[in-house]
Amino acid sequence: SQQGEEDPQALSIQEGENATMNCSYKTSINNLQWYRQNSGRGLVHLILIRSNEREKHSGRLRVTLDTSKKSSSLLITASRAADTASYFCATGLYGGATNKLIFGTGTLLAVQP
Amino acid sequence: KAGVTQTPRYLIKTRGQQVTLSCSPISGHRSVSWYQQTPGQGLQFLFEYFSETQRNKGNFPGRFSGRQFSNSRSEMNVSTLELGDSALYLCASSTAGLDSPLHFGNGTRLTVT
Numbered sequence: 001s002q003q004g005e006e007d008p009q010a011l012s013i014q015e016g017e018n019a020t021m022n023c024s025y026k027t028s029i030n031n032l033q034w035y036r037q038n039s040g041r042g043l044v045h046l047i048l049i050r051s052n053e054r055e056k057h058s059g060r061l062r063v064t065l066d067t068s069k070k071s072s073s074l075l076i077t078a079s080r081a082a083d084t085a086s087y088f089c090a091t092g093l094y095g096g097a098t099n100k101l102i103f104g105t106g107t108l109l110a111v112q113p
Numbered sequence: 114k115a116g117v118t119q120t121p122r123y124l125i126k127t128r129g130q131q132v133t134l135s136c137s138p139i140s141g142h143r144s145v146s147w148y149q150q151t152p153g154q155g156l157q158f159l160f161e162y163f164s165e166t167q168r169n170k171g172n173f174p175g176r177f178s179g180r181q182f183s184n185s186r187s188e189m190n191v192s193t194l195e196l197g198d199s200a201l202y203l204c205a206s207s208t209a210g211l212d213s214p215l216h217f218g219n220g221t222r223l224t225v226t
Contacts, residue, residue, distance in 0.1 A: 031212060042117070042203055042217030088156065092211055100169060101146070101211045103156035 004089045004104025012110045019076040021107040023089030024069075031092040032065055033101070034074050036085045043088065046074070081113045114139060119204050119218035126225050131192040134221045138185050138206030144168075145187040146215065147179060150201040159202075162187055163210055191223075199225045 007022045023032070031050045035043040047063045049056045049072070056063045062075040076083055089104045118137040126132050138145050146161040146169075158171040162181035179189045185206070191198055201222050205215035 033214065035215075035217075040201070040220075040222075042219045043205075043215070045214040045216065048214055100158050100171065101215070102158065103148075105155050 004091055004102060006087070006089060006104045006107045008107060009105070010108045010110070012112065013079055014112050015079060015081055017079055019079050019083070019109055019111070021074045021087050021109070023072045023074070023104050025072075025089075025091045025102075025104075026070065027091075027093065029067075029091045029093060032063075032072050033090045033092070034061075034063060034072075035088045035090060035103075037088065037106075038085045046087075076109075079109075079111045081111050083109060084111045085109060117204060117206050117216050117218035119202075119221050121221060122219070124221060124223045126194050126223065128194055128196060128225060130194050131190065132194060132223060134189045134191075134202055134204075134223075136187045136189070136204030136206075136218060138187070138204075139216055142206035142208055142216070143185055144207045144210040144213075145181055145185060146205050146207075146211070147187070147189050148203045148205065149173075150203060150220070151199075156203075159189070161211060168210065194225045196225050199223060 004025045033048045034046040037043045049065045060077045065072045086106045086108050088106045090101050093100045120135045144163045147159040150156045161169040165181045176192045181187045201220045203220045205217045207213045207215050
């Protein structure tokens with residue numbers, strides 16, 4: 001099963017509005033990353049937040065991490081039509097036999113002009 | 114700086130055949146990882162190579178294999194293709210592996226008939 005589950009699965013908003021996506025995960029992590037994917041193309045890295053960090057900003061993006069609740073959120077402010085894409089969280093698991101980066105199920109964001 | 118290049122972009126094979134996919138990482142990146150993306154299973158980690166050695170492996174059968182060359186270029190091979198292997202195969206490179214941002218190629222779309 002997926003380590004990360006995103007919520008909602010799909011989100012439709014108007015240009016200029018804010019979009020919030022949530023990610024929940026199951027086990028302890030070393031870091032959590034957010035990626036964006038435009039239809040049929042590769043993923044683009046947005047933000048990496050480490051387990052000892054609580055909040056991180058990058059331009060119009062704000063990511064929070066709550067390790068006690070095993071959850072993270074991605075906020076996109078003042079959204080644009082170009083933000084239309086799928087957004088994935090990915091959790092880094094280290095230790096044990098295999099280190100892995102496990103992707104969540106994704107949130108499909110549609111920004112209407 | 115050139116991005117991650119994956120070839121070919123599209124591939125159609127029949128069941129039982131084998132296929133080799135190629136990935137050229139960003140110059141200077143020593144880690145290359147591979148992912149399979151399908152509508153049903155999402156993004157799943159296949160394996161990661163670092164300095165020509167497989168460092169991490171996901172839960173895929175032995176039909177899926179890979180290698181990395183001294184110039185960091187990587188190839189992935191799938192033998193005895195099954196219909197369920199139809200997917201977008203994504204390659205990603207990074208400087209330090211799974212604890213650093215991944216830079217993805219646009220993928221190879223494999224269709225098995």
